Amino acid sequence: MELTAIIAQLVFFVVAVLTLAAAFLTVLVRNVFHAALALVGTFFGVAAIYLMLEAEFLAIVQVLIYIGAIAVLILFAVMLTRGMMQSQESGTNKQWAWAALAIAVLFLGLFILILQVPWVHSGTAVYTDTTPYLGTELLTTYLLPFEVVSVLLLAALIGAFIIARE
Amino acid sequence: MILQIPLVYYLILAAALFCIGLFGALSRRNAIAVLMGIELMLNAVNINLVAFWRYGSPDPIADQAGVVFALFVITLAAAEAAVGLALVIAIYRSRDTVNVEEIDLLKW
Secondary structure, three states: OOHHHHHHHHHHHHHHHHHHHHHHHHHHOOOHHHHHHHHHHHHHHHHHHHHHOOOHHHHHHHHHHHHHHHHHHHHHHHHHOOOOOOOOOOOEOOOHHHHHHHHHHHHHHHHHHHHHOOOOOOOOOOOOOOHHHHHHHHHOOOHHHHHHHHHHHHHHHHHHHHHHOO | OHHHOOHHHHHHHHHHHHHHHHHHHHHEOEHHHHHHHHHHHHHHHHHHHHHHHHHHOOOOOOOOHHHHHHHHHHHHHHHHHHHHHHHHHHHHHHHOOOEOOOOOOOOO
């Protein structure tokens, strides 16, 4: 294996381990505020994965939407519902052991399945700026889904406003 | 750089992230932590979509289907987070708790 391949895989492993560690912290830490901060770390790791997949626009969107909007929204919700999570009771419910067992089986099944399927690599590795192509596709081929998802987002935001209003 | 990392690596990373998120959604007591688990699962699915687009499409530059799909998923995740957190805040106002074990009004 040549040197560049070794470096690429090393970078991938570092990013993957950091992402998974942050994800583990998100679901295991008892304090919900700390869990939300670990969630931000996971989002950054996923943005780095997008960059490695040469989807640079998606990486920027991930940082802007997930970290800039969703994570801040979650932090606000944690602060608005604070006070009751200061208690010493555990952060997990009674079924956590069963859930862990079922999920371990699920992951093992997925792992074996992924390793057995002969995946085809047909992508070419020529770098160009793909964002203009993405914009063209969004406003030609995917124009109707684009408009529908805009209306859905508007409806969801108005609904959220009405639900959360006093 | 792109083809020097096998597709399998991305798929296993996404599977692991999905399983961690599922564990969070199933085992946490706090409703906001459950929503965080759902966000992790949506992120894992997005990694899969982008990886399949990059490795599977014959012309990933002109054919942006995977990125478009991932963008729609991010939009839906934003909508889901807004409505879900609004529901959590509304429940906290009326019942003074965000513990999903105590929110059992509709349970049989």
